[in-house]
Amino acid sequence: MSEIKDLSPLEKVKIVSNGLRGTIAESLNDELTGAIHEDDQALIKFHGMYQQDDRDRREERASKKLERLFSFMIRLRLPGGFLTADQWIALHEIAGKNTTGVIKITTRQTVQLHGMLKSKIKPTIKAFHLAHLDSIATCGDINRNVTCSSYPSDLSVHLEISSYADKISTLLKPKTRAYYEIWLDEEKILDKKREEDPLYLDAYLPRKFKIGIGIPPNNDSDVFINDLGLIAIVENNKLLGFNFAVGGGLASTHGNPETYARLGSLLGFVEAGEKTFKAIYEVLTVQRDFGNREDRKQARVKYTIDRMGVEKFKEEVEKRTGFDFEEIKPFTFTERTDEYGWKKNPSGNWDYTLFVENGRVLDEGELQMKSALLEIAKTGKASFRFTVNQNLIITEVKSEDKSEINAILEKFKLIEHTDSTSAIRKNSIACVALPTCPLALAESQRYLPSLITKIEKLLTKHDLVNENIITRMTGCPNGCGRSPAAEIGFIGTALEKYNLHLGGDHEGYRLNRLYKENLGEAEILSELDELFGDFKTGRKRNESFGDFTHRTKFEN
Ligand code: HEM
Numbered sequence: 001m002s003e004i005k006d007l008s009p010l011e012k013v014k015i016v017s018n019g020l021r022g023t024i025a026e027s028l029n030d031e032l033t034g035a036i037h038e039d040d041q042a043l044i045k046f047h048g049m050y051q052q053d054d055r056d057r058r059e060e061r062a063s064k065k066l067e068r069l070f071s072f073m074i075r076l077r078l079p080g081g082f083l084t085a086d087q088w089i090a091l092h093e094i095a096g097k098n099t100t101g102v103i104k105i106t107t108r109q110t111v112q113l114h115g116m117l118k119s120k121i122k123p124t125i126k127a128f129h130l131a132h133l134d135s136i137a138t139c140g141d142i143n144r145n146v147t148c149s150s151y152p153s154d155l156s157v158h159l160e161i162s163s164y165a166d167k168i169s170t171l172l173k174p175k176t177r178a179y180y181e182i183w184l185d186e187e188k189i190l191d192k193k194r195e196e197d198p199l200y201l202d203a204y205l206p207r208k209f210k211i212g213i214g215i216p217p218n219n220d221s222d223v224f225i226n227d228l229g230l231i232a233i234v235e236n237n238k239l240l241g242f243n244f245a246v247g248g249g250l251a252s253t254h255g256n257p258e259t260y261a262r263l264g265s266l267l268g269f270v271e272a273g274e275k276t277f278k279a280i281y282e283v284l285t286v287q288r289d290f291g292n293r294e295d296r297k298q299a300r301v302k303y304t305i306d307r308m309g310v311e312k313f314k315e316e317v318e319k320r321t322g323f324d325f326e327e328i329k330p331f332t333f334t335e336r337t338d339e340y341g342w343k344k345n346p347s348g349n350w351d352y353t354l355f356v357e358n359g360r361v362l363d364e365g366e367l368q369m370k371s372a373l374l375e376i377a378k379t380g381k382a383s384f385r386f387t388v389n390q391n392l393i394i395t396e397v398k399s400e401d402k403s404e405i406n407a408i409l410e411k412f413k414l415i416e417h418t419d420s421t422s423a424i425r426k427n428s429i430a431c432v433a434l435p436t437c438p439l440a441l442a443e444s445q446r447y448l449p450s451l452i453t454k455i456e457k458l459l460t461k462h463d464l465v466n467e468n469i470i471t472r473m474t475g476c477p478n479g480c481g482r483s484p485a486a487e488i489g490f491i492g493t494a495l496e497k498y499n500l501h502l503g504g505d506h507e508g509y510r511l512n513r514l515y516k517e518n519l520g521e522a523e524i525l526s527e528l529d530e531l532f533g534d535f536k537t538g539r540k541r542n543e544s545f546g547d548f549t550h551r552t553k554f555e556n
């Protein structure tokens with residue numbers, strides 16, 4: 001372990017935080033500001049929140065000598081992205097009462113709500129608690145929300161596999177009772193022994209940790225971008241276990257070649273059950289003990305594994321588990337796209353996958369999506385599952401209830417909305433970026449929809465309108481919208497400027513590469529016009545756009 005003097009400042013904040021309590025309680029009571037104390041801003045991430053401010057209003061507030069308009073974003077812990085009808089109703093009400101009202105489905109299969117004032121945090125968390133929901137460990141240097149593929153192609157084992165997401169989330173939850181004490185008024189723990197945390201000790205992990213489960217053949221959960229990706233191996237409808245892929249992560253920093261996006265490396269196979277949980281746990285302890293705690297830009301598992309080497313990392317995990325990884329079992333991903341519309345699921349019930357542009361559920365103009373979903377929830381005849389592509393599955397609808405749910409979808413024109421959306425839009429993702437994200441260099445979710453409209457026209461011109469091209473935009477290179485793993489990736493560099501990345505594959509095995517830098521909209525459209533023209537004439541049979549650009553635009 002590093003000497004304490006060499007540790008990054010955040011390491012010290014964690015160590016002296018008294019189980020992630022810091023001075024959060026005092027910060028909440030400070031009525032002179034809408035913000036919380038600086039060190040507490042790092043600690044509330046572990047409780048599932050980010051302090052933010054409205055960047056659109058900074059100048060106006062400054063001119064009136066007012067402090068920035070601070071508010072908080074809260075993100076739920078929802079392993080596998082599942083909500084009951086009652087939980088949907090609670091979420092709808094809490095979003096309307098305490099936040100902007102927009103339910104934002106995230107690229108990690110959960111939801112976040114924005115614009116929550118400091119005084120609303122406690123009521124919000126209490127209301128979620130009554131609905132059996134919490135926001136523990138959804139941000140911060142800890143295991144975050146565990147994702148799971150939403151589309152088992154007729155595998156009756158989906159329930160079993162998605163229950164792993166739940167169990168992993170529970171296994172890796174911090175032991176501190178701070179969340180219950182601060183937000184839910186639980187009595188203070190006097191016996192500190194009850195809070196001892198053999199996994200996270202007192203400094204938690206060096207950096208965030210993300211786990212995702214993929215179920216071939218659909219890689220909708222983008223399994224290789226996770227710190228730990230688990231690829232379910234199923235034979236004859238029986239879950240055998242998981243291939244472990246370690247060291248994925250998408251963030252980089254412009255101009256710093258020491259930072260880079262990386263896909264996970266396959267370590268080997270582990271059989272289902274206790275051995276899987278043991279191996280997951282020890283991957284975390286290896287990262288806890290070997291991860292870089294001096295430089296946060298080098299702290300993710302991807303850098304640990306590149307520093308140690310894959311074999312050494314694997315050996316260290318095996319030393320701790322007491323058993324070896326088995327040989328990697330074969331698997332094939334063929335897709336990353338959500339399966340829109342009605343589909344019979346393995347339990348014999350029905351699922352409807354609804355397209356939600358950039359995951360934003362709201363009532364806007366003609367499209368009253370939020371009202372429609374509330375009406376569906378109120379029937380009590382459906383549950384809800386978020387997808388890792390920011391869409392929503394209305395799930396577990398019994399055959400006899402399907403026409404009632406379908407009628408609500410039709411009444412609110414949601415079927416028309418999903419069916420009439422173009423392939424490129426259905427395969428697009430944008431991160432939040434402005435106005436709330438403090439790290440955004442450019443717009444993303446407020447801009448991508450209009451850019452897609454212009455790209456649709458180009459695709460129509462080249463007769464490519466049915467191509468499922470995966471297009472993603474992020475307002476900075478942190479990659480929250482998984483832009484480095486897209487066939488067309490836009491990465492913000494400054495207001496109205498984007499790097500254009502190409503050559504990622506369709507299935508999620510290959511990252512894209514920088515093609516052109518700092519393009520404005522006109523340049524983006526002219527580049528794409530030319531690329532689509534080349535693709536139309538030069539593609540091989542069934543070649544995807546990503547494979548085509550990889551083959552023709554980069555020297556290999
Ligand atoms: C150094 C790396 C990163 C930093 C500092 C970072 C920071 C942030 C911040 C500040 C937000 C809040 C934005 C807002 O709600 O206004 C955010 C959102 C989010 N980030 Fe990251 N992020 C990083 C990398 C990633 C990566 C690689 C992923 C996943 C592949 C990811 C997934 C998310 C998700 C799911 C959200 C919620 C909003 C959305 O769906 O776009 N982040 N991140």
Ligand code: SF4
Nearest residue numbers: 431437440475476480
């Ligand atoms: S990618 Fe960058 S701009 Fe977008 S939400 Fe993440 S940190 Fe913010």
